Amino acid sequence: MPSTLRKATGKGQPSHLQNALGRGSQNQYPKHQRKGKALPTQTSHKGSRATSQIYPVNWYTYRVHWSEEDKAYVATCVEFPSLSNIANSTTRALSGILKLVEDIIGELVRESARIPVPLASRAYSGAFKVRIPPSVHQRLSLEAAEQGISLNRLISAKLA
Numbered sequence: 322m323p324s325t326l327r328k329a330t331g332k333g334q335p336s337h338l339q340n341a342l343g344r345g346s347q348n349q350y351p352k353h354q355r356k357g358k359a360l361p362t363q364t365s366h367k368g369s370r371a372t373s374q375i376y377p378v379n380w381y382t383y384r385v386h387w388s389e390e391d392k393a394y395v396a397t398c399v400e401f402p403s404l405s406n407i408a409n410s411t412t413r414a415l416s417g418i419l420k421l422v423e424d425i426i427g428e429l430v431r432e433s434a435r436i437p438v439p440l441a442s443r444a445y446s447g448a449f450k451v452r453i454p455p456s457v458h459q460r461l462s463l464e465a466a467e468q469g470i471s472l473n474r475l476i477s478a479k480l481a
Contacts, residue, residue, distance in 0.1 A: 380442060382399040382439065385415050391407055394414040
């Protein structure tokens with residue numbers, strides 16, 4: 322069963338590289354379309370999401386799941402959201418996506434393009450902003466006060 326690489330329409334890098342980084346058309350393979358934004362890949366400062374450093378292929382984040390629609394296993398890589406590999410076993414699906422990511426990284430190196438940093442290698446601060454309606458903010462603040470804890474601790478506990 323084939324690997325999937327969506328056709329790209331962006332500028333700046335060859336279409337197959339734009340696509341591997343999630344910058345291509347989302348319409349060529351609608352049954353494999355994934356919602357969400359692609360990971361940015363143009364920054365290079367500390368903690369960034371892309372680099373010119375080369376990481377081992379097995380440091381990236383992979384997922385293999387059964388597709389009822391395809392009647393096969395589909396392997397994907399989080400850091401390369403437009404790539405997928407379809408196979409009749411989990412082992413073949415995973416080995417196929419590993420090879421595909423390795424090939425794309427080779428292409429990125431040859432083109433002197435930025436390579437996504439594996440999720441496990443990124444620096445996380447432990448802080449992020451969440452915008453919520455004022456009424457939810459008020460309700461959570463009241464709940465935290467009633468429990469005698471900070472709003473931050475309450476929300477951390479709810480997220481855990």
